[in-house]
Amino acid sequence: MGITIAGQTAVFLQSLLLGAVLGCFYDLFRITRIAFLMPALLVLIEDLLFFLFSSIALFGFLLENNDGQIRWFILLGVVLGWTVYYFTAGSLVMKCSARIIAGVRAVLAFLWRPFAWAGDRSARVARRLEKRGRNTIFRVKTGLKSHMVMMYNMKNKEESRKNLSIGGQNGGSPGGAGNRRGFLRFSSYRKGR
Secondary structure, X not given: OOOOHHHHHHHHHHHHHHHHHHHHHHHHHHHHHHHOOOOHHHHHHHHHHHHHHHHHHHHHHHHHHHOOOOOHHHHHHHHHHHHHHHHOHHXXXXXXXXXXXXXXXXXXXXXXXXXXXXXXXXXXXXXXXXXXXXXXXXXXXXXXXHHHHHHHHHHHHHHHHHHHHHHOOOOOOOOOHHHHHHHHHHHHHHHOX
16 A cells, blocks of 8 residues: 555654654663763663664554555654754753753752761771871880890890809909809800800
8 A cells, every 4th residue: 555645744754753752762861871970881781772762662663654664764754853853952951951960969969068077077086096006006016025125135134143243253253263154154245145
């Protein structure tokens, strides 16, 4: 069955409308890209979903209005409708959406400010506590080391005092007969051996 010129014109105008509706649907994805930072993989998935939905809608449109026959003027009408919407109403929708999203972000940032301040203060306190804890641990560790060194030095001092006292028992002469061992210890200590 043939299609009349009036029927072709009606189908062409309907295809223009379908293109504009598909443009509106694509703007939903564009608005989410403005509102949220999306990785490239998610943008690719959104575009694939858009083209899948568009092809299903176009196929249903062709089945309904043209018995599934592909006509160039229908495809031209869809592309032309999408392009006209994109550069006219679509740009206006995107500008308004960007302003609305910026306003919502500003309001949310204002409402978030007390929580951010509290988080900043608690982070500062946590950093101070961490620094104090590190300093305390460092002092404890170095304190223990210094006490150990002090104990070692005290032990050496006690040994050297004993050696001096052993060496000095017989008239203060370190070379006395009974003091040979003490004198050798003291002299080896003094020479650094």
